[in-house]
Amino acid sequence: SAVISQKPSRDICQRGTSLTIQCQVDSQVTMMFWYRQQPGQSLTLIATANQGSEATYESGFVIDKFPISRPNLTFSTLTVSNMSPEDSSIYLCSVEDRTVLNEKLFFGSGTQLSVL
């Protein structure tokens, strides 16, 4: 399985500022995803990070608020822009491991964000 390093692991930020979260994978992967987990909630897919092209955003998420970079097959960043307390969540990077026999999703350790 892929080893995914995500940082920072947690941060406390002021309203109106931005935070960039980094995700590094130990192998080349085609599909990388960013999820949000609001307090006490399940996971919501923010976007799919595509290498060499713009990210594909899910309904309710926009590039201006959550710009994503994917410069190569092992790295991606998610920026949470102009933060408000409603952005307080855990943000999770994930990668897909797809073979002929199975399909799995692996997660980084998450970034716990608190916005004051």
Add this chain to the structure above:
Amino acid sequence: GEDVEQSLFLSVREGDSSVINCTYTDSSSTYLYWYKQEPGAGLQLLTYIFSNMDMKQDQRLTVLLNKKDKHLSLRIADTQTGDSAIYFCASYGQNFVFGPGTRLSVLP
């Protein structure tokens, strides 16, 4: 859209078996998964089952799948305090869909 449902809480005594249940709606699901999330951590893939299987056993974990009823369960034998966590059920058809998570509390 597709949906995955789980009960939100489960409490068991240490040494007992835990059974966490899940229902899903996507009849095209090819894989079903159980993930574990400990406090302050990401999701750890515990086990998964292909949709043409009824059962999968992996040490203390037993997954049962009733495809007709779209019902999945995870049984943890000899539950330990280290098993206290949130357990997420997920389905994969066209995409991944996660349930709300079941918070398992293991009482001494």
